[in-house]
Amino acid sequence: MDSATQSSVDTVVRDIAERARAAAYRLAVLPTTVKNAALEAVAQRLETERDALIAANEKDLTAGEQNGLSSALLDRLRLTPERIAGMADGVRQVAALPDPVGEEISRDIRPNGIDLRKVRVPIGVIGIIYESRPNVTIDCAVLCLKSGNASILRGGREAFHSNTALAALLARSLDETGVPAGAVQLIPTVDRAALNTLLRCDDRVDCIIPRGGESLIRFVAENARMPVIKHYEGVCCIYVDAAADRDMAVSIAVSAKASRPAVCNAAENLFIAEAALESHLPAIAQALAEKGVELRADEPVRRTLESHGIACKPATEEDYHTEYLDLILAIKTVADVNEAIAAVNTYGSRHSDAIVTADEAAARRFLAEVDSATVYWNASTRFTDGFEFGLGAEIGISTDKLHARGPMGLHELTIYKYLIYGTGQVK
């Protein structure tokens, strides 16, 4: 890119950020009724403009086919009448959620008489960097709008036409309901230079949420000057203790690994107590094999499974760090709950991890010492999501340790400020 083009991309992105900043001040005090009316307008337009959206999406699908996208990626990219109806439903569900803005979190009259109130407010301007699925455009825009934040959306190259059509629909819906222009904006280019500029707008953008593959998230984390809430995919672990109920261990392992292997709360590692190798592992492995799961394991596991006629490949150290998102499971033997905790903290990605045991003391140690956003005792890791947690909707699942951990809903898109009511106090 020549420097004139770079400078023009810079200007476009900085203007978008400036409009978002101006809109954020107005959004912070916008009545809930206005925000909800805008969301209803978005839902209605998704229904009435469905065919135009599908036509825009066709352009992306055609280009994707020509560029050799995998059938899985093409499927993620595709908008169908059912999926668009689902998006409209999702928008109405967000409209029905309580508005978090304005909540009084605490109040304290200080000894000098000042009345100190901590109240919930929007974060401000949120940049969202995402990849192929176009429904993310709507999900993120409506969650940010409902929580009073201005959003700057930067979607992937593959979904460019779909996202452009959705952004235009959002802009018309907001305009007709009196929401400030600039509340939701899509960066009109997928040029990497535009992303670089956005990541440097720390004077105007309060926070970046990247959603997508690890290389995208790493790029954003390394280059953003403003706070980033990362949503790495999950290397989730299941530990089967010697004191586990065997049938429960089987059903939790099958659910966690095989119910939907391509999602971030699916398990990638199984740690098995040495004392459970003979008693528990064959039944678990048999059930997984019947679901088509390829097993990779260390030597004690392989020896055990071999004696039961169950196929198992050798695992490398790398396997235990890998997010397969596929029907593959890495299995490792551990001495006890202490080794299991260390293994989870070493190989897991701090997302969701489970212990299966009837030993309460072991469970309490695991819950306390595993350093993950969500730690389970006797349940499948697949429950980590905003709907299951009662948040109503989610903008993602944070694997960071600041601001928000785990599923992020409307509350997690807010922060607080202190309001002080005085009567002339000075110091």
Place this chain on the structure above:
Amino acid sequence: MDSATQSSVDTVVRDIAERARAAAYRLAVLPTTVKNAALEAVAQRLETERDALIAANEKDLTAGEQNGLSSALLDRLRLTPERIAGMADGVRQVAALPDPVGEEISRDIRPNGIDLRKVRVPIGVIGIIYESRPNVTIDCAVLCLKSGNASILRGGREAFHSNTALAALLARSLDETGVPAGAVQLIPTVDRAALNTLLRCDDRVDCIIPRGGESLIRFVAENARMPVIKHYEGVCCIYVDAAADRDMAVSIAVSAKASRPAVCNAAENLFIAEAALESHLPAIAQALAEKGVELRADEPVRRTLESHGIACKPATEEDYHTEYLDLILAIKTVADVNEAIAAVNTYGSRHSDAIVTADEAAARRFLAEVDSATVYWNASTRFTDGFEFGLGAEIGISTDKLHARGPMGLHELTIYKYLIYGTGQVK
């Protein structure tokens, strides 16, 4: 620096980060009694090892004089018997605060029977980058320890000998009370290469808190790969409305500007309503001038003050963005509360801003629309600190908009995790 030296600095820093990570897992479950015993040991050693600390500090003071440090900087650097006694008191105050770790923030039995608990936990490993004052070494170490976090301290070149002595004292105190080695560590070099390595240890360090001048904070924000909680100094603003009580406006302006001009919650800008120029400004300006405050202002203010015989220099646009930390105040005329809100959001640093008015509607708009961590109605901005807010102690004052805003105490050094108690639920 040659590449061999760089590689050895890399190794030293990465080893420190690795030890901190290991310690953090143990600190997260350390009983409150053990943490408090360690803090008492620190307080006692500050008292019994006072003379050795003063001797180490002398080396820094001598070097500082040779290097031409200003008398203000030398004063910040100096450890005196009284200051060391104050540090010991501060440590005991932190020991007396409730332990935030383990608090159940919320609990919800979901429709499928899983028992979802949100509990407060330490963040993990916190890196603190700071400049000259050696007491920061103790303050940060004890706040992190009480909140269950491992800390990595990187102090300034000027305080190197003082910080090294304090870190050794901390290590001995922790060791004798059974706190894991690695809970508090000082980076043993002030080489910039070590800082660069630390800022890239995002696999081991969860969060960086920079404290110091703007150039240090900007460097950290631009180069850190992990989340940063910034503590920029404050460009705080006072708006005097036409409906302000004049005497209250005078005392708040004098407190905010002149009671301690070198701190971050001191005011740097005064915005005055056009309708208050004649009625309020002369009394305010006269009181400030009597405190030795230099006034810089726009033309309407200068004309008004001139007619009352009060000296005032012209202000540049730059003046309104400047944190003087000195007896200088920039004054600007605004039409009304709307223009005042826009001026605060443009020129302020989102730290602490105040409106003085008897008009409740104007005050409520200002409180709602000023986008700062702390917004005051009829009180001095000087109250923004952890002690005044009842937090007991503070590690700094966040001007960021994620995780924590305003004074950060023990609670703000924690995050939450979700613990799920199941009975075999799968999905």
